[in-house]
Each structure stands twice: as C-alpha cells, then as structure tokens.
Amino acid sequence: MHLRLAADLVLRSSLALGVSVGVAQVLVDEGVFLHAEASPRVASAEFGVWTGCNDFLATEHVPLAVGQSFGWHIDVPDGRPVVWHEELVLPEAPASWSGAHFVEISDDGRVATTAGVDVPWEGSIEHAWSITEGDPAGEYELRLWIDGRLHERFFFQVE
CATH class of the missing domain: 1.20.5 (Single alpha-helices involved in coiled-coils or other helix-helix interfaces)
Known part of the structure; x- marks a missing residue:
C-alpha cells in the first residue's frame, strides 16, 4: 500500500x-513575465553595442545607423537558467516595429517588452536589438529584470 x-x-x-x-x-x-524562485547570481551586467567583428563594446552611445546592434550582456557564473524580462523605452514611437513577433508594443508605440528564459553559455547571456529605418534619435532606456527583480536600468543615447 x-x-x-x-x-x-x-x-x-x-x-x-x-x-x-x-x-x-x-x-x-x-510575453508574460514569470517570477523564478531560484535566482542565479549575476556577477555583472553591461549595456553596449556589437562591433563589426561581433565583439561587445560597453558604451552609452549607440550610432543611429541601420543594422547597428545594441543591448545587454550579463555574466552568470552558476550556469542555471535565467528568467529575464526587458522593456526598451524610446523617446518617441519609431516609424514601425519590424520583427516584433514575440515583442509586446505599448499603445503609444514607445515601449517594447519581451521576455525569455536562457541558460548561460560560457557563463553569460546577452540580448540584442537593432536600429532600423525610422528609429528616433534621443535618450533611450532599457529596463532589465532578472529572475523577477529589476536588476538594471540602462540609459543611453542613440545619435
């Protein structure tokens, strides 16, 4: 029994x-954010751009050039899956949002929200956006949540 x-x-x-x-x-x-019970320890988080050689360069300035990739890079030494959620806030709505299949766009068109669950590869996770035709110049903000907690607010200029 x-x-x-x-x-x-x-x-x-x-x-x-x-x-x-x-x-x-x-x-x-x-695109719904989930709270994870066990948060991996994030050793560092940086915002930056990817250069022509696909190298990550930490910076607060993003060239307003079609195809320029920008985003975040985090170091996660424990290797456990990371639940992340981000909001990209633009100074004004872009001409259009392309490739926004898994991205939620706010009613005013200024905020794009996306989420994911990733296992660190070689101790890190990163996520990128790309400048497209019609993106506005100005100050942007990227809010990054890691395992249910607001981890970073990156402010940067697109010019």
Missing part, C-alpha cells in the same frame, strides 16, 4: 511539474 501511494505521489508530482513547465513555457512564449 505504501509503495503504491509513493508511486502515485511521484506520478502526480511529475505530472504537476510537466504541466507547470508547459504552462510556464506558454506564458513566456506569450
């Missing part, structure tokens, strides 16, 4: 875990 009860509990726990993971993935896919 005890063995059957234990097996039943394991089966129910496995089913609950599978359903939880499935629901979590659907919510992340829909």
Whole structure:
C-alpha cells in the first residue's frame, strides 16, 4: 500500500511539474513575465553595442545607423537558467516595429517588452536589438529584470 501511494505521489508530482513547465513555457512564449524562485547570481551586467567583428563594446552611445546592434550582456557564473524580462523605452514611437513577433508594443508605440528564459553559455547571456529605418534619435532606456527583480536600468543615447 505504501509503495503504491509513493508511486502515485511521484506520478502526480511529475505530472504537476510537466504541466507547470508547459504552462510556464506558454506564458513566456506569450510575453508574460514569470517570477523564478531560484535566482542565479549575476556577477555583472553591461549595456553596449556589437562591433563589426561581433565583439561587445560597453558604451552609452549607440550610432543611429541601420543594422547597428545594441543591448545587454550579463555574466552568470552558476550556469542555471535565467528568467529575464526587458522593456526598451524610446523617446518617441519609431516609424514601425519590424520583427516584433514575440515583442509586446505599448499603445503609444514607445515601449517594447519581451521576455525569455536562457541558460548561460560560457557563463553569460546577452540580448540584442537593432536600429532600423525610422528609429528616433534621443535618450533611450532599457529596463532589465532578472529572475523577477529589476536588476538594471540602462540609459543611453542613440545619435
């Protein structure tokens, strides 16, 4: 009887875990931010641009050049998955939002919100945006949440 009860509990726990993971993935896919219980320790977080050689360069200035990539880079030494959420705030709405399939755009067109779950590769995670035709010049803000907590607010100039 005890063995059957234990097996039943394991089966129910496995089913609950599978359903939880499935629901979590659907919510992340829909752009809903989820709170993670176990936050990995972020050793450092930087904002910057990617150069022509795909090297990350920390900076607060992004050239207003179509195709210029910019974003964040975090070091996560423990290797556990990281749930992240970000909001990119523009000084005014761009001419259009291209490639915004998994991005939620605010009603006024100034804020783009996206989220993801990533496992650090070689101890880090990064996410990039690209300048497109019609993006405004001016001061931008990128708010980055890591495992449910506002981790950084990056302010930068696009010019």
